[in-house]
Amino acid sequence: MCPGEGAVGGAVLVGDALGAANPFTGEGIAQALETGRIAAEAVHDHLSGRCPMEVGYGERLREAFPHRNDWLDWLAWLAERGGFRMREFWEVVSGRVGSVGRGLRAIALEEKPPAAALAGADQHLVQKSWAKAEEIIRSRNPMLAKLLSSVREAHPREAGGVPAEYWKQAREHGEGLDGPLALADTGGLGCRGRWGRGGKLGDGAAFAARPLGRGRALAGNDGRAGGGDVWLTGGAHPGGGVLVRARSAERLCGSAVAQRTGAFPRATQAPANPHTGCGDDRSRVAARRRDFLRRRLFGRRLGSRMNESLLTHLIRTVSWSYWRSHSVRTVLTMIGVGMGVATVVSIANISVSVLDSFRKMIDTLAGPAHFEVTNWGAGVDASLLDEIRSTPGVQEANGVVEAFVPLADHPEEQVFLFGTNFLESNAWEALFPSDAVHIEDSLLFLSQPDSVAAQRALLERAGLKTGDPLVLLTASGPAEVRIRGEIEAGGSAQLFGGAVLVMDLPAAQRLLGKGNKLDRIAVIVEDGMRADEVGERLTSEVAGRAQVGHAQGRGERAELLLFSLRATLLIMSLGAVIVGSFIVYQTVGISVQQRYRILAILNAVGVRRRALLHLCVVETFLVAAAGALVGLLAGQVLSRVAAGPVGGVASQIWLRVDAAEHVSSTSGVLVALSVGIMAATVAAYLSARATLASPTVEALRPSAMTPDPGGLDARRVLIASALLSAVWLVALAPPDLGLAETVSLVIVTHSLGYAAVALIAPSLVQGAGWLARRAVQRSTGFASRLAAENLSRDARRSGATVIVIASAFGIATVVAVLAQSFENSWMTWIRQRFAADLYVGHGERVQLIAGPPMTRDLGERIGAVEGVAAVEPIRTPEGAWPVLSLD
Amino acid sequence: MLGAQIVLVSLRLVTGWQLTLTFPGMELLIGLVLVALISAAAGYVPARIATRRSAQAVVAD
Numbered sequence: 001m002c003p004g005e006g007a008v009g010g011a012v013l014v015g016d017a018l019g020a021a022n023p024f025t026g027e028g029i030a031q032a033l034e035t036g037r038i039a040a041e042a043v044h045d046h047l048s049g050r051c052p053m054e055v056g057y058g059e060r061l062r063e064a065f066p067h068r069n070d071w072l073d074w075l076a077w078l079a080e081r082g083g084f085r086m087r088e089f090w091e092v093v094s095g096r097v098g099s100v101g102r103g104l105r106a107i108a109l110e111e112k113p114p115a116a117a118l119a120g121a122d123q124h125l126v127q128k129s130w131a132k133a134e135e136i137i138r139s140r141n142p143m144l145a146k147l148l149s150s151v152r153e154a155h156p157r158e159a160g161g162v163p164a165e166y167w168k169q170a171r172e173h174g175e176g177l178d179g180p181l182a183l184a185d186t187g188g189l190g191c192r193g194r195w196g197r198g199g200k201l202g203d204g205a206a207f208a209a210r211p212l213g214r215g216r217a218l219a220g221n222d223g224r225a226g227g228g229d230v231w232l233t234g235g236a237h238p239g240g241g242v243l244v245r246a247r248s249a250e251r252l253c254g255s256a257v258a259q260r261t262g263a264f265p266r267a268t269q270a271p272a273n274p275h276t277g278c279g280d281d282r283s284r285v286a287a288r289r290r291d292f293l294r295r296r297l298f299g300r301r302l303g304s305r306m307n308e309s310l311l312t313h314l315i316r317t318v319s320w321s322y323w324r325s326h327s328v329r330t331v332l333t334m335i336g337v338g339m340g341v342a343t344v345v346s347i348a349n350i351s352v353s354v355l356d357s358f359r360k361m362i363d364t365l366a367g368p369a370h371f372e373v374t375n376w377g378a379g380v381d382a383s384l385l386d387e388i389r390s391t392p393g394v395q396e397a398n399g400v401v402e403a404f405v406p407l408a409d410h411p412e413e414q415v416f417l418f419g420t421n422f423l424e425s426n427a428w429e430a431l432f433p434s435d436a437v438h439i440e441d442s443l444l445f446l447s448q449p450d451s452v453a454a455q456r457a458l459l460e461r462a463g464l465k466t467g468d469p470l471v472l473l474t475a476s477g478p479a480e481v482r483i484r485g486e487i488e489a490g491g492s493a494q495l496f497g498g499a500v501l502v503m504d505l506p507a508a509q510r511l512l513g514k515g516n517k518l519d520r521i522a523v524i525v526e527d528g529m530r531a532d533e534v535g536e537r538l539t540s541e542v543a544g545r546a547q548v549g550h551a552q553g554r555g556e557r558a559e560l561l562l563f564s565l566r567a568t569l570l571i572m573s574l575g576a577v578i579v580g581s582f583i584v585y586q587t588v589g590i591s592v593q594q595r596y597r598i599l600a601i602l603n604a605v606g607v608r609r610r611a612l613l614h615l616c617v618v619e620t621f622l623v624a625a626a627g628a629l630v631g632l633l634a635g636q637v638l639s640r641v642a643a644g645p646v647g648g649v650a651s652q653i654w655l656r657v658d659a660a661e662h663v664s665s666t667s668g669v670l671v672a673l674s675v676g677i678m679a680a681t682v683a684a685y686l687s688a689r690a691t692l693a694s695p696t697v698e699a700l701r702p703s704a705m706t707p708d709p710g711g712l713d714a715r716r717v718l719i720a721s722a723l724l725s726a727v728w729l730v731a732l733a734p735p736d737l738g739l740a741e742t743v744s745l746v747i748v749t750h751s752l753g754y755a756a757v758a759l760i761a762p763s764l765v766q767g768a769g770w771l772a773r774r775a776v777q778r779s780t781g782f783a784s785r786l787a788a789e790n791l792s793r794d795a796r797r798s799g800a801t802v803i804v805i806a807s808a809f810g811i812a813t814v815v816a817v818l819a820q821s822f823e824n825s826w827m828t829w830i831r832q833r834f835a836a837d838l839y840v841g842h843g844e845r846v847q848l849i850a851g852p853p854m855t856r857d858l859g860e861r862i863g864a865v866e867g868v869a870a871v872e873p874i875r876t877p878e879g880a881w882p883v884l885s886l887d
Numbered sequence: 888m889l890g891a892q893i894v895l896v897s898l899r900l901v902t903g904w905q906l907t908l909t910f911p912g913m914e915l916l917i918g919l920v921l922v923a924l925i926s927a928a929a930g931y932v933p934a935r936i937a938t939r940r941s942a943q944a945v946v947a948d
Contacts, residue, residue, distance in 0.1 A: 724888065727888065727889065727892050728892060728896065730892065730896050730897055730900065731896045733900055735900065737900070742900055745900075746893070746897045746900075749892065749897075750889055750892075753888065753889045753892075805922060805926065809918060809919075809922055810889060812918055813889070813890050813915060813918075814889050814890045814893055816890070816911045816914050816915060816918075817890030817891065817893070817894060817908070817909070817910060817911060818890065818893055818894060818898070819911075820909045820910070820911035820914070821894045821906045821907060821908050821909045822906060823909075824906075824907060824909040825904075825905075825906040825907045825909075828907065
């Protein structure tokens with residue numbers, strides 16, 4: 001048998017001893033496992049008399065690594081031809097140049113590297129060709145030269161190779177063994193005498209030890225164990241230098257092959273091994289294994305801390321080490337979780353802030369009144385005021401006129417003009433506290449019809465002071481008032497950002513053209529009187545002339561008007577939850593997938609998959625919790641920043657609200673934290689489970705990748721189609737459902753839509769990859785062809801990105817379609833309903849707070865404008881669609 | 888489709904409003920272009936950073 005075929009004497013070389021490592025990267029763990037599996041099968045064939053070891057192993061190696069000589073061809077080709085251009089490189093990468101091309105393609109696309117099986121003897125040839133090839137490449141292709149030289153500098157040992165030493169030691173050990181065969185690896189042969197116990201590690205061992213802490217993963221390099229017909233030597237048994245190979249070799253020899261053939265002598269039939277517990281009962285084996293692993297993996301200090309769980313140790317050693325060595329990746333994961341949480345928190349806070357501001361405005365304006373007497377938009381006759389005051393049980397009744405009026409100098413700013421006898425009544429103490437209202441001459445204030453008192457915030461904003469004139473745009477044109485008072489605090493300061501003017505009632509009536517009308521009469525019931533009885537008396541008193549309602553009823557009516565706003569915010573919140581969940585899921589999923597090799601190595605060294613699953617979940621929980629806290633803070637800041645603009649939009653569409661006062665939504669915070677942490681944990685669980693479900697050998701391949709199944713997944717497409725169809729099931733809902741039920745139904749059906757997108761996303765990626773490959777089929781551009789090849793390499797991971805973008809864009813589309821449809825329908829309704837070319841309104845969108853009615857004089861003036869054919873007066877009842885008034 | 892469902896079904900169920908479905912083509916086209924640009928930037932920036940690392944560092948990592 002020649003050395004290159006992997007067996008000599010009684011020894012079968014595997015892994016590094018065979019030279020089975022990627023010459024570019026020096027990576028050899030996967031090759032060690034794979035050659036171990038091949039060797040085990042060859043050993044089985046040999047023992048069963050089917051095929052001699054000397055023949056079977058070599059054939060199997062050649063079959064498994066058919067392109068190993070391609071590299072020699074390629075290097076020779078490079079050396080002889082002396083030329084290498086990008087186009088040729090692409091030809092090679094695309095696999096058009098036969099076996100040589102497949103070799104390069106494997107490197108470029110991270111497929112199974114054919115160079116992995118370069119035997120030790122082959123490496124000599126590689127070394128001879130290398131210098132010449134590198135010289136040529138360096139002069140012709142800087143990119144490839146950089147790669148080659150960097151790899152060589154990073155792994156000089158691989159480039160150098162010492163196959164002769166391997167073979168020498170293999171012969172010594174192989175011939176001296178009691179059994180007919182031995183599996184050897186550098187852990188047992190190459191390391192012996194050269195690196196020794198606690199000395200320098202091989203690349204594979206160092207890689208295995210890295211997440212655990214250098215030096216901890218290694219024990220003696222010269223252990224021998226086993227029995228029967230098979231000897232496991234050096235790195236091929238758990239006491240050896242490289243636990244990765246040891247565990248896998250044991251598994252391969254002891255279970256996979258044996259169970260399949262039923263003839264191979266199982267490792268468990270051997271005498272009890274002090275390390276592995278082979279041959280012992282299962283519980284003792286498990287206990288010994290745990291003890292062994294703890295001592296080997298985490299050092300002897302663990303012996304004094306036996307109460308500490310394996311999980312805690314894994315987090316302390318593996319996770320902490322990973323977080324520190326990949327701090328940027330860890331921070332990015334936290335940011336991903338934080339973004340999801342921040343999105344939900346900010347939307348919830350904005351929603352609550354807007355609605356809370358609105359409720360406060362209603363409560364403030366209502367004051368201490370128990371009842372309000374109104375007459376829709378027509379106004380209440382002022383003569384009713386005395387009748388109401390004389391009604392038994394009524395302590396106080398105050399007439400009010402109120403309107404939003406623009407400032408002439410700042411038309412974009414509307415001020416709330418509030419007219420009542422605020423100086424004579426204590427009913428408005430909360431709104432205008434007496435110690436906060438500064439009027440130098442009360443007599444002058446009351447006697448002059450143009451007197452107003454203004455909120456200090458408004459004065460500061462407009463650069464005004466007491467005594468200055470102020471021009472308001474009223475229904476009858478610009479009207480000048482004079483500031484004769486200043487209000488520095490109180491409930492009015494909370495209203496509309498302080499844009500509040502207060503006037504004496506008669507002056508306000510005159511200014512707003514109300515005549516003898518009042519917008520409402522606020523009624524306070526005497527202490528000790530039953531409000532219901534007083535309300536009934538008032539109702540009978542004003543019957544036919546006005547309506548009596550509870551003061552809080554105005555808030556309820558207004559909340560009804562704001563229902564569409566609430567529904568919109570609720571749907572936005574839903575979108576935020578979904579998008580946040582996807583962001584968190586995708587971030588964590590990628591984070592776990594990026595660590596699949598570390599997880600596979602841990603599994604290979606003996607940490608059970610269940611423990612790894614727990615490790616992933618707990619570790620992600622910790623990262624997600626930290627990210628969620630950061631997101632919580634970010635969400636608070638974001639909502640403070642965005643509440644103002646959102647409130648402004650709401651003011652323009654519905655009615656004036658001031659969301660500047662920030663309110664934190666407790667339920668929103670809880671939902672956000674739950675969504676963030678749960679989505680992260682579920683993502684970690686699913687990703688880790690998927691990762692750990694693949695065979696360890698596959699996961700440890702340097703080029704391990706999710707295979708592209710090709711084509712569309714018909715089952716996913718069918719389920720997604722069914723879910724999309726189910727979105728329309730909401731149409732079957734009965735019309736008398738309550739608010740909560742209706743909104744819940746809408747949310748559930750929308751969630752089905754997003755779930756459908758999540759299901760179909762990988763198939764979309766595959767479809768896009770297929771199209772891209774077709775599109776660039778004739779292209780000679782390297783980047784485009786490589787991109788097309790890569791597009792569907794990992795459809796599941798790319799699909800997660802698609803889901804995030806699609807869900808975010810979906811939310812935006814829903815809002816855009818809703819807004820556009822609303823505007824279009826509204827304008828269409830106006831055109832059909834009124835059939836006019838121009839509409840003039842008094843400025844109020846919703847007549848929750850009565851606006852100044854337009855005068856007939858204004859209608860006449862509009863009619864006198866050149867080009868106006870007719871003026872048609874319109875008035876709609878309070879509470880209907882936005883009021884259009886024309887005179 | 889979700890937008891259509893909201894406008895044609897959900898909104899009528901919740902508020903009683905019957906709106907005509909209008910598709911804001913230009914706004915969504917701008918949104919699509921923005922998403923494409925942002926996605927391209929999201930791929931370009933890390934790729935640029937990655938290519939600045941030496942191949943040796945990448946391989947060693």
